[in-house]
Amino acid sequence: MRRQESIFAGIDWVTVILYLILVLIGWVNIYAAVYNEEHQSILDTSQRYGKQLIWIGLSLFVAFIIMIIDGKFYSTFAIPIYVVLLLVLVVVLVTARDVSGARSWIDIGSFKLQPSEFAKSTTALALAYYLSTLNIRMEDLSTKLVAAIILIIPAALILLQNDTGSALVFGSFALVMYREGLSGNFLLFGLAMAVIFIFSLLFTPLIMLYILGTIGVLVFFFQRKKTWRLAFSIGAALIVLMGMVYSVDYVFNEVLEPHQQVRIDVLLGKKDDLKGAGYNVNQSKIAIGSGGFAGKGFLKGTQTKYDFVPEQTTDFIFCTVGEEWGFLGAFLVIALFSALILRIVFVSERQKSSFARIYGYCVASVLLFHFIINVGMTIGLMPVIGIPLPFFSYGGSSLLGFTILLFIFVKLDGYRLQQLR
Amino acid sequence: MAYQPKHTERMYVMMGIVILVAITFLGRLFYIQVIDESYRLSADNNVLRYQVEFPARGLIYDRNGELLVFNEAAYDLMVTPRQAINIDTAEMCQILGMSREVFIQKLDEARAYSSRKPTVFQKQISGVTYAKLQEKLYRMSGFFVQKRTLRKYPQPIAGHLLGYVGEANQSILEHNSYYKKGDYVGISGLEKSYEEELRGKKGVRVIMVDVFNREKGRYKEGKYDTVAVAGKTVTSTLDAELQAYGERLMKNKTGAIVAIEPATGEILALISAPTYDPNLLVGRVRSQNYSILLKDTLKPLFNRALMSEQNPPGSTFKVLNALIGQQVGVLNVNTQYRCPRGYVSGRFRMGCHDHRSPLNLRESIQHSCNAYYGNVFRNIIDHTGKPWEGYEIWRNHVLSFGLGIKFNTDLPMEYAGSVPTTKFYDKYYGEHRWKSLTIISMAIGQGELGTTPLQLANMTAAIANRGYYYPPHLVKAIDGEAISNRFTEKQMTTINREYFDPVVDGMAMVFQQGGTGYRSRLDSLEMCGKTGTAQNPHGEDHSIFICFAPKDNPQIALAVFVENGGGGSKYGAPIASLMVEKYLRDTISRVEFEKVILDADLITNPPKKKETH
Incomplete structure (x- = not known):
């Protein structure tokens, strides 16, 4: 029998304290965003900050439960947990009602949960379990295929729920696979695809042909050996790339929904639609930009308080930070997030078990993805993709999901030391 | 059973991405929050509304305290195009007596100026129209009536001297920041010479509104509010x-x-x-x-x-x-x-x-x-x-x-x-x-x-x-x-x-x-004078007389x-002597003499050219 205090014995307090600070700051900003004179009690559960307080309590309780469960549980039951959540996703897809276009909610009594928020943890567990199996090498094609399938199934189910943002999150696991030996060329290829995607949207296929053709000719002339073989390869690459350009055109025009097309157009600066799709981003930038260096002060933010910024407690919570606390506040929040992610990477690397390390990288990648997309979108660097800012955004499923994601890792890290004893 | 990690160095790539992202975000934030001032203005535009209070324009009296110019209330129908949605256009047109096309055209013009700021939709609507409108206005979101004043002249005299008041034109708007589109300004005469005294000082109430333009209170507890100051009374030298x-x-x-x-x-x-x-x-x-x-x-x-x-x-x-x-x-x-x-x-x-x-x-x-x-x-x-x-x-x-x-x-x-x-x-x-x-x-x-x-x-x-x-x-x-x-x-x-x-x-x-x-x-009066005749190559000479008494x-x-x-x-x-008598004696004793002058019509019966003195 272990003693009770051993639950906290190997805990990485740096991670836990960063988590607690972020949750606290997040709550303060939710309070500020919905603050009005009539409801001043922080426990008023008719208001979002009151509800969020309940979710915070619940999350801390769940974190505690995670910590007392045996560390071996997570690797042992990784696959069953993964499968169960996939089933839940299917059930949601079949039964859920439409909530503003998305069918991702499940009612449990008076609570509403969004299972996709938990799919990130379960998929991370499954991926970590699979990749840490003996004799699995990332370099093998079969490994890549299986890993891809593990990611694609939940992503596809979530995509079918019409929650594109949450589905895209699964792309972030590419970073995990890169750490485990996936060739860097895959990431570069992905990056190149993204660049070509953007350029294809900006220019017509004919101009793209000129651009790519010029690059090809330049590459050819800067090579020492100008062989027929080289010329042939470049020609082939050109044909493939042009095929891509046309397929991007096709995907953009035929596959993407009109509102998604507009969002991308706005981001690329092709459209300046301040009343429609550009409204959110413009108002968000105004709120943050008007904060100045030191901010307007707690509860003094006019843009967020008077509802100029839409979704200000959820996806656009960072606006309240930027407006009321200024550059200094935004600096602090960005520093805290970066510190947390770097800490997780650092802690992951000290793991003896590859399961814990891979899982740690999954946590870091998911947090990083959310951070980039969410903050990037509020300051106009990323398209408007509705995903929450971890620990900050209002919403029980999101807070609970990220807490579980993080605390399983905290538990795994603590378990490492327990094993040594 | 420990797995030998083969790609430990790749942690630096991961860490590098995190740091790169943080630096990019901070740079961008520094730019929009500290360097670029335009967002602050946009934020004020979103939230702040300046409600102008127009002061009463100063009155003008003659040297004996007789009123020459006063103000009369008038009503301008204003519109804030952004808020003018779901309007019963037909009813509005009926009250205002304008066609639907004109209504839409006017709304478009107002929108072209600014969709957020109130613009004059119909100037000086009549009292009857105002009464009819008042009952319906609460349903016409975006429309409101602004009280303005019009100049009135109890006697139809001294038009050249008193001058007139009109809307500030483009050149005035560009050169003097006091005036906003639709403001009145003295264009000529005393109204122009004494504009600064007569106009008084506009007051302003700065209020905050939410995204639906609902009033949310005064900005900084009214710190920037000012009270309208009525224009000064001008006493003219005129009799x-x-x-x-x-x-x-x-x-x-x-x-x-x-x-x-x-x-x-x-x-x-x-x-x-x-x-x-x-x-x-x-x-x-x-x-x-x-x-x-x-x-x-x-x-x-x-x-x-x-x-x-x-x-x-x-x-x-x-x-x-x-x-x-x-x-x-x-x-x-x-x-x-x-x-x-x-x-x-x-x-x-x-x-x-x-x-x-x-x-x-x-x-x-x-x-x-x-x-x-x-x-x-x-x-x-x-x-x-x-x-x-x-x-x-x-x-x-x-x-x-x-x-x-x-x-x-x-x-x-x-x-x-x-x-x-x-x-x-x-x-x-x-x-x-x-x-x-x-x-x-x-x-x-x-x-x-x-x-x-x-x-x-x-x-x-x-x-x-x-x-x-x-x-x-x-x-x-x-x-x-x-x-x-x-x-x-x-x-x-x-x-x-x-x-x-x-x-x-x-x-x-x-x-x-x-x-x-x-x-x-x-x-009864010793006057001093001198006749004059200005030779006029185009017709009959001009008759001149100077005189004092x-x-x-x-x-x-x-x-x-x-x-x-x-x-x-x-x-x-004769005219000079009648003026002197009027001013110094108040009554005209030479009735026949006066009648000749009053009846003389040099416009329809221009005199023929004669000798000059």
Whole structure:
């Protein structure tokens, strides 16, 4: 029998304290965003900050439960947990009602949960379990295929729920696979695809042909050996790339929904639609930009308080930070997030078990993805993709999901030391 | 069983991405939060609304406390296009009496200016329309009624002087940040000269609104709010009764009357005929009426009293030559000249009319003898031996009476007239290739001289004062406090006090038997005057008369100018004498005499060309 205090014995307090600070700051900003004179009690559960307080309590309780469960549980039951959540996703897809276009909610009594928020943890567990199996090498094609399938199934189910943002999150696991030996060329290829995607949207296929053709000719002339073989390869690459350009055109025009097309157009600066799709981003930038260096002060933010910024407690919570606390506040929040992610990477690397390390990288990648997309979108660097800012955004499923994601890792890290004893 | 990690170094790639992202975000945040100021403005535009409170424009009174200009409430229908959604257009059009197309066009125009800021949708809606609208307005989101004031004139007089108020135009908006689109500003007359005093100060309430434009309270507890300050009351120097009488006398004539209180330079009446009712240039009818007045061939908008500068002063100018002659020492009270029915020098002859001869200085004014002043003027110009020097001395004396210059007081659009320089003659005749005889017509106030009726009235005031004047001006007091500025600074003429007496005596004799103004005499009052005739190459001569009264301690000095009125004694003198009687006696004793003038219609029956004096 272990003693009770051993639950906290190997805990990485740096991670836990960063988590607690972020949750606290997040709550303060939710309070500020919905603050009005009539409801001043922080426990008023008719208001979002009151509800969020309940979710915070619940999350801390769940974190505690995670910590007392045996560390071996997570690797042992990784696959069953993964499968169960996939089933839940299917059930949601079949039964859920439409909530503003998305069918991702499940009612449990008076609570509403969004299972996709938990799919990130379960998929991370499954991926970590699979990749840490003996004799699995990332370099093998079969490994890549299986890993891809593990990611694609939940992503596809979530995509079918019409929650594109949450589905895209699964792309972030590419970073995990890169750490485990996936060739860097895959990431570069992905990056190149993204660049070509953007350029294809900006220019017509004919101009793209000129651009790519010029690059090809330049590459050819800067090579020492100008062989027929080289010329042939470049020609082939050109044909493939042009095929891509046309397929991007096709995907953009035929596959993407009109509102998604507009969002991308706005981001690329092709459209300046301040009343429609550009409204959110413009108002968000105004709120943050008007904060100045030191901010307007707690509860003094006019843009967020008077509802100029839409979704200000959820996806656009960072606006309240930027407006009321200024550059200094935004600096602090960005520093805290970066510190947390770097800490997780650092802690992951000290793991003896590859399961814990891979899982740690999954946590870091998911947090990083959310951070980039969410903050990037509020300051106009990323398209408007509705995903929450971890620990900050209002919403029980999101807070609970990220807490579980993080605390399983905290538990795994603590378990490492327990094993040594 | 520990797995040997093979790619530990890749943790640095991961960490590098995190740090790169953090730096990118911080750079971007620094740019939009600290460097780029535009977001702060946009935020204010989102939240802050400036509700303007318009102060009441100041009232204008005449010198006796009679109201000349006051305000009347009017209502502008305003619209904030952004909020004007789900409007019952049909009902709105019905109330306003406009077609749907016009309604939509107006809304589009307002939107083109600004979709967030309120714009005038319909100016000065009637009281009836306002009453109908008021009941429905709560359902017409984005529309509201703003109370404005319109100027009203209890008497239809002094349109030229009072001026009018209109919406600030583009150029005013660009040059003066006080004015916003739709604000009213004084465009002409006193409304323009005293705009800053009359307009008062706009007040502003800064409020915060939410995204639905619902009021959310005052910005910073009203720290930036200001209270509207009503415009100041302006007391004009005008005598409304005299002004009205002058306008009556000038009816159906073109010309001007300017009456000045010599002791102060205060303008008692300033009439330009034909005139117009200032009420015509108010509110919605203004632009329509304005273009009618603008097209009128008699040019009612042209203020002849201040702007008619081409006409020579005629014989009224002889009094000035009499003064200058004494000052330079070529003339004294006993100097006599013969008049062989004209001034003769060699083969040159300048005609005169029939009167006894020879005449002394006083009589020369009474009879307006051309020969006398031909001699005087030549002596003045030639007294140094060099005509150009003599001319320059003469010219400086003339300028000291306010001729050839602008007074630059509070009068609207005044012209300078002309007293030619030696340079002008040097250029015209060749340097020093001219002599006194060349420019002899100026001896009798003809030739290249140009004077405005205002300048003649001021010259008369300077003579009445025996040597000085105050710049003629239109405002006495602001908010009950007498003005004290350069208008109240005494301007000395260059003529010594003692030289005025014989000239004034001569001007008094004008109203005596044999004088050119005898017909217009007043038995009960000693008046001083001088007739003048401005030669007019285009038609009948212009009738001019200058006059002041009483002879001792003068109360009023005036100049009358009647276009195509013939000799000065014909219309100028009677009108001047009636004005004096009106001002000093309040009732007109010479009813028949007055009737002739009131009935005279020089516009439909222009007189034929006759002899000149």
